[in-house]
Amino acid sequence: MAGNLFPGAPAHHHRSQQCVMAAPPPAPAGQNGVTICQLLARNSHPPVLCDRAITDASPRTVQDHISEFHPEHLEGQRTNCEWRLNTGHACGEGLSAAQLHKHICNVHLRMFACQCPNCQQMFSRPDALKRHLANKNNECGA
Ligand SMILES: [Zn+2]
Ligand SMILES: [Zn+2]
Numbered sequence: 001m002a003g004n005l006f007p008g009a010p011a012h013h014h015r016s017q018q019c020v021m022a023a024p025p026p027a028p029a030g031q032n033g034v035t036i037c038q039l040l041a042r043n044s045h046p047p048v049l050c051d052r053a054i055t056d057a058s059p060r061t062v063q064d065h066i067s068e069f070h071p072e073h074l075e076g077q078r079t080n081c082e083w084r085l086n087t088g089h090a091c092g093e094g095l096s097a098a099q100l101h102k103h104i105c106n107v108h109l110r111m112f113a114c115q116c117p118n119c120q121q122m123f124s125r126p127d128a129l130k131r132h133l134a135n136k137n138n139e140c141g142a
């Protein structure tokens, strides 16, 4: 589905442009390190999936990607997350536009996910695991 789906944006996005902006290291041979952006374009009907690769996804590279390809998501103070979930629907969570990239890294890319070494429960962030381990009311409390 190539073509000019994003009026106002260049018809073709060249890999080299992305590399110049974020200067990411080359992606490893496997799929590790490459994230496919699931953001839905806001001003298109029906919604069009971004589907671009974000190399070496991190809060920084995701933020760069949003600024470059999804500036309409950053208009105004508040935004709604348009990340497409497995259900096919957009996330829809309302948040501060400045927090959108962190939300995506946290919630959708599970970038900071960690697992309790004792009970194998998953937590979205290290501080949640810390609280879990510090909680004397569960069997994992130190
Ligand atoms: Zn995108
Ligand atoms: Zn979301």
Ligand SMILES: [Zn+2]
Residues within 6 Å of the ligand: 116, 117, 118, 119, 120, 121, 132, 140
């Ligand atoms: Zn535990």
